[in-house]
Amino acid sequence: MRTYGGATAEQRVSLRRRRLLDSGLELFSSRGYAHTSISAVLRHAGLKDRYFAESFSSLDDLMAALMREIYEEEIARCTEAISTDQPLRDRARNMIDVVVVLPLEDPRKGRVKLTESLGAGPLTARERRLGLQRMSGLVDALLRERLLDPRIDTATMSVAVVGAVSEMLLSWSSGVLDVSRADLVDQGLLLFEAITEHTPATSQG
Structure with a gap:
């Protein structure tokens, strides 16, 4: 199984998903759901735009x-x-x-x-x-x-x-x-x- 930085592809997806969840929790609770965007979540998580769709619709x-x-x-x-x-x-x-x-x-x-x-x-x-x-x-x-x-x-x-x-x-x-x-x-x-x-x-x- 190929790895990158010591993590498999599935592990990296899981880690990115966790970062999005943690950022969503932080922003929804501090800014409010109505004032939070996908872009804001990505910025907070430190992820590129393409990574949101791999975990959430x-x-x-x-x-x-x-x-x-x-x-x-x-x-x-x-x-x-x-x-x-x-x-x-x-x-x-x-x-x-x-x-x-x-x-x-x-x-x-x-x-x-x-x-x-x-x-x-x-x-x-x-x-x-x-x-x-x-x-x-x-x-x-x-x-x-x-x-x-x-x-x-x-x-x-x-x-x-x-x-x-x-x-x-x-x-x-x-x-x-x-x-x-x-x-x-x-x-x-x-x-x-x-x-x-x-x-x-x-x-x-």
Whole structure:
């Protein structure tokens, strides 16, 4: 296999793709998606024009790839958080805390996921839907462990929980909600428990 500078052709393509992803994350989070161009990404990555098309079809495609990575990390860590022998309440709290802490660990990813991705195109929108569906699947599995009201459809409620926590996180990160991280996690947990601990009203005889 021929190499150049100690790297194969496939390795060089992979390295260039990584540089484009890293530059996209930096520029989307600092300038905003609407104010970032393919040329700007290439300049930031230190790559020539022809190298963008070897990895991405458009700026939307680049954003979609970033969203895929962000959700992969989030889902992996959430899965780890709930795959323990702890009580249901603790596992639910741990999952919510993961969702809250990730944007704090890397605010660039937080801005890309929560705000800038909303202004991208259909490829990014698809990745958002897939990511939210997978997150809802994790919540659904937790809800099914202790469902007291047979009228509750866990698939529907899991979507509601994920959507609500996402909106809470967006409002918190933008400064609309003036609460601590612990308080935000507690409020998300209360929402989860409102479903798992809800019991049907007894019929009046």
